Amino acid sequence: MPEFAPQILRFDSLPSTNTEAAQRATAGAAEGLCIVAAEQSAGRGRLQRQWVSTKDAGLYFSIILRPRLEPSAWPLLTLTAAVAVHDALREACALETDIKWPNDILVNEKKLSGILAETVETPLGRAVVVGIGINLTDRSFPAELEPVATSVEAATGRPPDLEVVLEALVKSLGKRYVALQDLNGPDEIVREWCARSSYAQGKHVRVSEASESFVGTTRGLEPDGALRVETDHRGIRSELRIVRAGDVASVRADRTA
Numbered sequence: 114m115p116e117f118a119p120q121i122l123r124f125d126s127l128p129s130t131n132t133e134a135a136q137r138a139t140a141g142a143a144e145g146l147c148i149v150a151a152e153q154s155a156g157r158g159r160l161q162r163q164w165v166s167t168k169d170a171g172l173y174f175s176i177i178l179r180p181r182l183e184p185s186a187w188p189l190l191t192l193t194a195a196v197a198v199h200d201a202l203r204e205a206c207a208l209e210t211d212i213k214w215p216n217d218i219l220v221n222e223k224k225l226s227g228i229l230a231e232t233v234e235t236p237l238g239r240a241v242v243v244g245i246g247i248n249l250t251d252r253s254f255p256a257e258l259e260p261v262a263t264s265v266e267a268a269t270g271r272p273p274d275l276e277v278v279l280e281a282l283v284k285s286l287g288k289r290y291v292a293l294q295d296l297n298g299p300d301e302i303v304r305e306w307c308a309r310s311s312y313a314q315g316k317h318v319r320v321s322e323a324s325e326s327f328v329g330t331t332r333g334l335e336p337d338g339a340l341r342v343e344t345d346h347r348g349i350r351s352e353l354r355i356v357r358a359g360d361v362a363s364v365r366a367d368r369t370a
C-alpha cells in the first residue's frame with residue numbers, strides 16, 4: 114500500500130471544512146488532504162444538525178480518504194476516526210474520554226467531539242470525507258448546548274493548544290486508517306473501539322431509529338461495526354436487534370438531563 118502522507122490546508126473561515134474537502138476530492142485531490150478552519154459559518158453535524166463553530170473555540174477538521182476496503186467495511190471508518198480522536202485527546206491533553214456509538218466522544222456523558230463521514234463520488238472513485246469537530250473551549254457555547262456539551266478546557270481545566278491536538282489527531286488517524294486496511298484491520302478496530310467505549314457492553318440505552326425507538330442493553334458490535342442491542346420488553350429481555358443507523362442515548366443520562 115502507498116505511504117499515507119497527510120497534507121494540511123488552513124483557512125480563516127469556511128462554510129464547512131467537509132464541503133471544502135468534498136469539492137477538492139471531486140476535483141481529484143489525493144487522500145490525506147486535510148482541511149482546517151478557524152471558524153465555520155455552516156458547520157454540519159449528523160442527522161442534519163448544525164455544528165456550532167465559533168472562531169478559535171474548536172478544531173474544525175476534515176480529511177479526504179480513498180479507502181481500499183470491502184464495501185461492508187466502510188462503516189468502520191467512522192469507528193476508526195472515533196478511536197483516533199480518543200487516542201489523540203489522551204496523548205495531547207491527558208484526557209480520558211468515552212465513545213458513544215457510533216462515534217460521539219464524551220466526557221461525563223456530555224459531547225466533546227463529533228464525527229461526520231460523507232461519501233463523495235469522484236473521477237478517481239468513491240472517496241470519503243471524514244469531518245471532526247472538537248470543542249476546545251466552551252466559553253462561547255450557546256445556552257442550549259451547556260447541558261449536553263463540554264470542551265477540553267472544561268474537562269481538564271486548561272485551554273488546549275490547537276496545534277498540539279491537530280498534530281496528535283493527524284498522527285493517530287493516519288496510524289489507525291493504515292491499520293484498518295490490513296488483513297485483520299476490521300476485527301482489530303472493532304476490538305479497539307470496544308476497549309474504549311462504555312457503550313459496547315451492558316449499557317442500558319434508548320435507540321431512536323427513523324420510525325421507532327426502543328430500550329435495551331448493548332451486547333457488543335457486529336464485524337461491520339453495527340451495535341447489538343438486546344431489547345427489554347416489559348422487564349423481560351427479548352430479541353437481539355442490530356442497529357446500523359440512528360441515535361443511541363444512555364437511559365440513565367436521559368433521566369438526569
Ligand code: BTN
Pocket residue numbers: 128129130131132153155156157158159160162164172173174175217226227228229244245246247
Ligand atoms: C456530529 O456529531 O453530529 C458530527 C459533527 C461533525 C462536525 C465537524 S466540524 C468539521 C467538519 N465540518 C463540518 O461541517 N462538520 C464536521
